[in-house]
Amino acid sequence: MTDVSAxxxxxxxxxxxxxxxxxxxxxxxxxxxxxxIPFIILLSITGSLYLFKPxxxxxxxxxxxxxxxxxxxxxxxxQVQIALKQIxxxxxxxxxxxxxxxxxxxVLVTKGGEDTIVYVHPTSLEILKAIPREERLMAVVRTIxxxxxxxxxxxxxxxxxxxxxxxxxxxxxxLWWPRTAQGLHGVLIxxxxxxxxxxxxxxHAVTGMWVSFFALFLLLTGLPWTNVWxxxxxxxxxxxxxxxxxKDWTQSRTAEREATEQVFSHQGHDAPYYVANVDDxxxxxxxxxxxxPVTITPPNGKNPNWMARSLAGDRISRVEIAFSAQDGxxxxxxxxxxxxxxxxxxxxGIAAHEGQLFGPLNQALGVLTxxxxxxxxxxxxxxxRKRAPEGVLGAPPPIPDQKIGVGIGLLIFVFxxxxxxxxxxxxxxxxMERLILSxxxxxxxxxxxxxxxxx
Amino acid sequence: xxxxxxxxxLFFIAFTGLAACEPAMTPPAxxxxxxxxxxxxxxxxxxxxxxxxxxxxxxxxxxxxxxxxAQKLVGASSPKAExxxxxxxxxxxxxxxxxxxxxxxxxxxxxxxxLAPGGLHLMVFGIKDPLKPGDSFxxxxxxxxxxxxxxxxxxxxxxxxxxxxxxxxxxxxx
Ligand SMILES: [Cu+2]
Numbered sequence: 206m207t208d209v210s211a212x213x214x215x216x217x218x219x220x221x222x223x224x225x226x227x228x229x230x231x232x233x234x235x236x237x238x239x240x241x242i243p244f245i246i247l248l249s250i251t252g253s254l255y256l257f258k259p260x261x262x263x264x265x266x267x268x269x270x271x272x273x274x275x276x277x278x279x280x281x282x283x284q285v286q287i288a289l290k291q292i293x294x295x296x297x298x299x300x301x302x303x304x305x306x307x308x309x310x311x312v313l314v315t316k317g318g319e320d321t322i323v324y325v326h327p328t329s330l331e332i333l334k335a336i337p338r339e340e341r342l343m344a345v346v347r348t349i350x351x352x353x354x355x356x357x358x359x360x361x362x363x364x365x366x367x368x369x370x371x372x373x374x375x376x377x378x379x380l381w382w383p384r385t386a387q388g389l390h391g392v393l394i395x396x397x398x399x400x401x402x403x404x405x406x407x408x409h410a411v412t413g414m415w416v417s418f419f420a421l422f423l424l425l426t427g428l429p430w431t432n433v434w435x436x437x438x439x440x441x442x443x444x445x446x447x448x449x450x451x452k453d454w455t456q457s458r459t460a461e462r463e464a465t466e467q468v469f470s471h472q473g474h475d476a477p478y479y480v481a482n483v484d485d486x487x488x489x490x491x492x493x494x495x496x497x498p499v500t501i502t503p504p505n506g507k508n509p510n511w512m513a514r515s516l517a518g519d520r521i522s523r524v525e526i527a528f529s530a531q532d533g534x535x536x537x538x539x540x541x542x543x544x545x546x547x548x549x550x551x552x553x554g555i556a557a558h559e560g561q562l563f564g565p566l567n568q569a570l571g572v573l574t575x576x577x578x579x580x581x582x583x584x585x586x587x588x589x590r591k592r593a594p595e596g597v598l599g600a601p602p603p604i605p606d607q608k609i610g611v612g613i614g615l616l617i618f619v620f621x622x623x624x625x626x627x628x629x630x631x632x633x634x635x636x637m638e639r640l641i642l643s644x645x646x647x648x649x650x651x652x653x654x655x656x657x658x659x660x
Numbered sequence: 661x662x663x664x665x666x667x668x669x670l671f672f673i674a675f676t677g678l679a680a681c682e683p684a685m686t687p688p689a690x691x692x693x694x695x696x697x698x699x700x701x702x703x704x705x706x707x708x709x710x711x712x713x714x715x716x717x718x719x720x721x722x723x724x725x726x727x728x729x730a731q732k733l734v735g736a737s738s739p740k741a742e743x744x745x746x747x748x749x750x751x752x753x754x755x756x757x758x759x760x761x762x763x764x765x766x767x768x769x770x771x772x773x774x775l776a777p778g779g780l781h782l783m784v785f786g787i788k789d790p791l792k793p794g795d796s797f798x799x800x801x802x803x804x805x806x807x808x809x810x811x812x813x814x815x816x817x818x819x820x821x822x823x824x825x826x827x828x829x830x831x832x833x834x
Contacts, residue, residue, distance in 0.1 A: 263683035278692045280706045282816045283794070304684035306692040327692070478708035478718045478777075479749070482819035485776040488704050488722050492774045494687040532749065532778025572671070 226613060227380065231601045232653075234376040235589075237369040239598075242582045244366035249575035249582075251350040252423075256560035256571040258343045259518055265342065269309035269324050269333055278327040281310070281487040287330045288312035288323035295321070300483060302491060302499045309333050313500075351430055357459055361626065364431040368627035371424050372620065374417050381410040402591065409584035416577030423574060426554035432456050433626050447547055481533025486511045489528060489535070496522040504530040518561030520552040600653030690724050690772075695811040697803060699727030700767065707797045707813040710787055718747070719782035719799065719813050720775045725767040732804035733765040733773070739798055742786025749778050759783070764804070793817045 254261070285297055288310075295314035303310055309324040320338040325331070338344060345354075353359035383392040390396050393414055395407035428434045435456040442448040486501050490513035502512045510527040517523050520541060527536040541549060553562065560568040593599025621628025643654045693701035701724045710717040725731050736744040748762045765780055767773040775781050782799070791797065796812040803809070 259683040274692060277694045277812070277814075278704075280704070280814050280816045282706075283814070302688035304686075304688055306689050476819050477711055478818055479781075480819055481777045482816070484704065484706050484816060485720060488720070488774050488776055491688055491690055491704075492722065492772045497684045497686070497688055499688050529778065533776050534778040 222610065225604050226610075228601060228604050229613075230376040230379050232603065234373055234380060235600050237373045237376070238582075238585050241366050241369045241373060242585065244363065245370060245578050245582050247353070248350060248363070248366070249578045251346050253572050253575040254346050255343065255350055256568045256575075258346075258559070259561070262341075262343055270305060271307050272309060272326060272328075274307055275328045278306070279330050280484050282482055282484045283330060284310045284325045284327065285312050285483055287325055287332065288314055291323050291332050291335055292316055292321050297483070297503055299500045299502045300487065302487060302497075302501070303327065304497050313338065357432060360432045360456070364428075364433055364626045365630060367424050367427055367431070368434075368624040368630075371421065371624065372627065374413075374421050374424070377413050378417050381413055405584050405587045405591065409581060409588060412577050412580045412584065416574050416581070419570060419574040420578055422554075423558055423571075426558040429551050429555065430456060431626075434624065437625060442547065447545060480531060481511065481528065485533045486513065486528050489513070489533060490526070493524075493526060495524050495526075510536055518556065518559060519563075520556040520561070523552075597651050598653055602653065603655035690722060693724075695809045697807055697809040698731070700725050700731050700803075702801070702809065702811060705799070705811060705813040706816045707784065707791070707799075709791060709793055709815055709817050711818075715785070715787040717784050717787065718777070719744075719784055719797075720777070721782075721813070722775070723765075723767045723773040725769060725771050725773075728769050730769050730771075731767045733767065733801055734763070734804050735802040736782050737800050737802070738784065740788050741784045742788075744799065745783045745785070747781050747783040749781075791815045 281300060285300060289295055289297060289312075292314050293316075295316035297312070298315040298320060299313040301311040301313070307327070310327055312323045312325060314321055314323060322334075322336055322338055322341070323332060324334040326333055339348065348354055351360060351363060353362060355362070386392045391403075391407055391410065393411060395411040396403050397407070398404075399407075429438060439448070483501070483503065490499060490501050493513060495513065495515035496517035498516050500514055500516060502508075502514070504510055508527075510530055511533070512525060512527055514525040515523045522541070524538065524540045526538045528534065529536050541552065544552070556562040557567060558571075560571040589599060617631070621631055638654060641648075642652060643649050643656065648654075649656070690701065691703040693703050694705055695702045703722050703724065705719065705721040707719040708717045723731075723733065733746065736746065738744050746762050746765055747759050750758055750760050761783075762780070765773055765775075773780065784797075793815055795815040797815055798810065799813050800808055800810040
């Protein structure tokens with residue numbers, strides 16, 4: 206696309222430099238959009254759905270709440286045992302405390318690294334439902350949103366699209382920043398009746414002005430989940446000694462599955478009556494009055510203690526308590542405020558990304574941002590189709606001599622470093638363009654690339 | 661954008677519809693009570709299976725006091741056992757946990773007392789008939805003022821204990 210070159214011999218004038226930069230960013234914005242738009246639409250739709258995860262799951266679980274009780278509730282340990290029998294050879298992974306006394310117990314059992322949620326009637330001990338954890342509706346939506354149902358490869362594509370989308374928002378802001386506008390029309394209010402060209406231009410520019418900040422926020426807060434950026438982030442924290450003891454987000458399902466398979470092993474002989482079992486931890490966890498949903502997990506290869514964890518969506522009211530595997534006494538308690546300040550920041554970012562930080566308003570902002578992103582995509586497509594001549598892609602024309610200043614070069618370098626997937630992609634594209642695409646006249650013409658410099 | 665403006669009420673209805681399906685906001689509720697007495701609920705009773713050949717074991721439960729005054733549990737008994745004592749686990753001077761009999765267990769107003777391993781429990785001595793998991797064991801609690809309440813404690817198994825040698829079973833990479 207462009208050349209990062211050493212200081213130019215004949216320095217162009219300031220307006221010319223600006224025009225050149227504008228043209229260059231326009232081209233970046235165009236090519237990035239071409240790649241990103243399908244993913245932005247997919248992520249916006251799945252993201253909007255996922256914003257309502259608590260409500261949707263509450264609706265899906267409604268048949269398993271307020272059950273008809275046929276006597277006293279069975280002890281938790283019996284509920285767990287029934288669930289374990291349902292999946293032959295499985296181990297107990299966690300128990301979700303029912304929100305109400307007449308709700309089904311949700312026992313998570315694991316076998317061969319695959320988790321299944323078993324719904325158990327608290328009095329009759331009937332199995333009401335058993336569903337692999339990854340097959341639940343919201344888990345599927347999440348998997349599409351995070352990895353396009355393609356595992357780690359999908360995660361990489363999402364990360365790449367998100368990285369390019371950040372470039373798009375930044376370049377878009379530069380391109381449509383109101384330098385010469387008079388009044389709010391065409392900046393914050395679209396001109397809807399000034400012909401179709403102005404209409405689509407304004408829809409794009411005005412929506413962009415409104416949602417850029419929120420879109421950028423969603424894109425940046427999504428990064429900790431990604432494979433390359435997220436793992437790099439963890440690595441930087443390890444190196445700088447700011448690592449979390451336990452972080453509550455993982456990068457991929459592959460990582461999660463491996464973690465599970467290694468940790469839950471089989472058990473030996475019976476302990477005496479003064480050693481805590483799941484009944485005791487459930488009772489203590491209930492008495493601790495943690496914010497819902499609350500799960501308890503048995504001691505395992507990774508953690509010698511029983512754990513009771515609040516998985517509250519806002520992350521701020523999350524508390525986790527460790528109970529001794531011996532006598533069930535409380536060993537330690539960690540609230541959100543006890544976490545490392547970086548984890549607190551990431552946690553708040555994630556909660557806002559998921560629409561769970563400040564109630565319905567947070568969800569509404571998420572939906573509006575997603576709608577804004579879809580509007581941007583649709584209007585971009587319309588503008589492109591209206592402008593693109595027959596037979597070519599319709600990219601903005603390249604800068605004649607392809608030279609840019611050192612400052613911009615540095616900026617690109619910094620972006621490439623901060624978003625490594627973007628950086629790798631830039632190098633790949635530059636090499637491909639230089640070596641192949643620009644040298645074949647027909648593809649060069651179609652893609653709107655510059656003629657390679659002849660030395 | 662014209663289509664989105666026209667669709668706005670639809671979005672609004674969908675949004676409020678979903679928002680109406682509120683998930684739980686309060687902490688998980690206590691389990692269904694097995695007995696009640698003067699604003700006090702007894703839940704999650706369970707008796708641990710006595711160890712092989714023994715007639716002694718411990719019983720656990722949760723007492724939730726929703727009344728405005730503190731309540732006192734002062735005794736317990738069972739027709740199926742010689743005697744039932746109120747016990748506490750206390751750390752002795754040597755650091756070893758020891759069991760001691762206690763006179764009473766106080767449940768503060770609007771408070772909860774959790775009887776569980778490592779703390780308060782019902783110590784059951786002289787169990788008359790052999791027990792197996794799933795059996796019911798009748799118990800009667802006595803509160804201050806000679807107020808009594810009876811219920812059944814289900815017999816539950818003791819936890820399986822992990823031992824060093826078992827760690828390899830799960831396929832750990834060594
Ligand atoms: Cu005792």
